[in-house]
Amino acid sequence: MVRIKVIKVSRDFLDPKKIKRAINNALDGASLAVKVDFDVTTQTWKNRPGFEITKTANARTVFTTDKIYTIVTRGARPHWIYPRRAKALRFMSKFRPKTKPGAIRSNAGFIGGVPIYARRVRHPGHKARDFDVAIADKWAKKFPDIVQRALDAEV
Amino acid sequence: MNGLDLLIKDLTNKIRAVWQRLQEGAITPNQWYTLTARLLARYAQAALMLGLGRETLTPEDIRVSWELMSGQLEYLDAFRLQIQNAAEFQAGWESRAASYAKAIKIPYWKGKTKMLPLPAMPAEGTQCLANCGCEWEIIPIDAQAGDYDCYWRRNKDDSCQTCIEREKQWSPLLIRGGVLVNPFVKEYLETGLRQAKNPDGKN
Numbered sequence: 001m002v003r004i005k006v007i008k009v010s011r012d013f014l015d016p017k018k019i020k021r022a023i024n025n026a027l028d029g030a031s032l033a034v035k036v037d038f039d040v041t042t043q044t045w046k047n048r049p050g051f052e053i054t055k056t057a058n059a060r061t062v063f064t065t066d067k068i069y070t071i072v073t074r075g076a077r078p079h080w081i082y083p084r085r086a087k088a089l090r091f092m093s094k095f096r097p098k099t100k101p102g103a104i105r106s107n108a109g110f111i112g113g114v115p116i117y118a119r120r121v122r123h124p125g126h127k128a129r130d131f132d133v134a135i136a137d138k139w140a141k142k143f144p145d146i147v148q149r150a151l152d153a154e155v
Numbered sequence: 156m157n158g159l160d161l162l163i164k165d166l167t168n169k170i171r172a173v174w175q176r177l178q179e180g181a182i183t184p185n186q187w188y189t190l191t192a193r194l195l196a197r198y199a200q201a202a203l204m205l206g207l208g209r210e211t212l213t214p215e216d217i218r219v220s221w222e223l224m225s226g227q228l229e230y231l232d233a234f235r236l237q238i239q240n241a242a243e244f245q246a247g248w249e250s251r252a253a254s255y256a257k258a259i260k261i262p263y264w265k266g267k268t269k270m271l272p273l274p275a276m277p278a279e280g281t282q283c284l285a286n287c288g289c290e291w292e293i294i295p296i297d298a299q300a301g302d303y304d305c306y307w308r309r310n311k312d313d314s315c316q317t318c319i320e321r322e323k324q325w326s327p328l329l330i331r332g333g334v335l336v337n338p339f340v341k342e343y344l345e346t347g348l349r350q351a352k353n354p355d356g357k358n
Contacts, residue, residue: 021333022272028337029274035339036324037280040316053339060337105282105316142280145223149265150272153333 018154023058026150030143031060037104037135038062042069044098044106072099075128081121088117101127102134158205159263166198166256174252178244188235192228195255199224202259206266220262227258227285257285268293272335273305273328275321282315289318294327301333 031053042048049066064070083089093113098106170191177187199220204212212220234251238244257278264276268291278287288310296302307325309318329336 025272025333025335028335028340029272032274032324032328032335032337032339033280036317036320039320039324040282043316043320051339053337055337055340060340138280141226142275145279146274148219148222153270153272 022147022150022154025153026143026147027058027060028055029146029150030139031062033142033146034062034135034139037138038064038131040104041099041106041129041131044108072126073129073131076123076125078125079123081123083119088119089121090115090117091121092116097126099129099131101129103129104131104134104138159202159260162198162202162205162259162263163256166194166259167253169194170253170256171249174249177238178249184235184238187238188231191252191255192231195224195227195231195258196221198256198259199262202263203266206263207269208266219265223262223265224258227255231255254285257287260285260287264291267291268305271303271305271330272333274325274335281317281321283318287314287318289314289321301330303330304328305330 035051035053038051039048047068049064049069051062051064054061054063081089092111093116094110096107096110098109100107173182173187173190173194176182177184182190200212200217203216203220203223204210207216238248260278261276264278268276271293273291275281277289277291278285281287281289290308290310292306292308294304294306296304304327305325306327307318307321309322314322324339329338
């Protein structure tokens with residue numbers, strides 16, 4: 001569903017410099033809020049990926065180059081795992097993931113039970129978390145408010 | 156207790172009173188929705204006035220306060236449908252109804268930080284929603300020049316992950332010359348590339 005929201009601009013708001021500054025402030029504000037949400041999805045991780053923001057004329061991009069985060073976000077199909085340096089694989093029998101599909105949060109997770117040794121393991125894969133989709137949906141709805149705030153600051 | 160807390164307390168009592176009437180069968184869920192939405196709209200305006208430090212609102216201010224509450228009214232409407240479709244009242248519903256009173260923090264902070272292009276207000280986009288106990292602390296460095304240091308302050312131990320992260324990343328956020336300084340920008344990609352390809356700026 002497309003949400004249309006009227007952004008009102010004051011009559012005395014005619015200075016192009018002010019408009020440009022408001023647009024840039026809104027883009028920077030939104031990118032800062034989006035970055036916070038990405039960091040929330042990894043708050044309980046031991047090795048947290050870094051998120052960066054790039055700036056172009058009329059856009060901001062929040063991204064990471066972390067491979068693990070990409071796999072968690074995009075999901076994985078079932079696949080076989082073999083030991084590379086040892087003779088056997090070792091893993092614990094109980095596991096609860098720290099994240100859930102579509103949820104902008106991270107939980108404590110759990111690894112426990114008894115150790116299991118195997119020559120190979122059929123990993124069941126995991127559902128895509130789609131953090132980027134969830135965060136984009138959330139802030140696309142709130143973006144008009146951020147723009148309005150940036151415009152209000154100029155008048 | 157500050158002015159906002161008093162407003163929230165007063166609104167909570169009024170919302171509870173309306174809920175009581177619904178529970179007694181004196182009003183329908185539709186009437187409950189209308190009365191509660193009216194209360195929210197009225198108190199949102201009062202909260203905005205309090206934040207702005209003024210005793211009157213312009214039509215523009217009223218429109219803004221209404222818009223800021225529109226998200227909450229959507230939640231309230233979904234709640235109305237849930238009540239209508241349920242066979243009986245559930246435990247916790249009254250508290251849920253009363254919690255809408257905390258949503259007037261958003262217009263309050265909108266008024267309080269009107270002149271600043273901040274990325275988000277307390278209770279806006281947080282996991283804790285209206286329970287958010289955070290605040291913006293604004294320190295004017297040179298108000299005339301548009302220089303401010305803005306600190307996201309958590310006032311509760313039980314703040315959510317969003318608030319913890321915001322405190323970490325937005326304490327402070329700098330506004331210099333009216334421009335929100337983005338401390339996480341890696342590079343000015345477009346201008347950087349343009350300069351790298353054409354360092355003299357010639358076409």
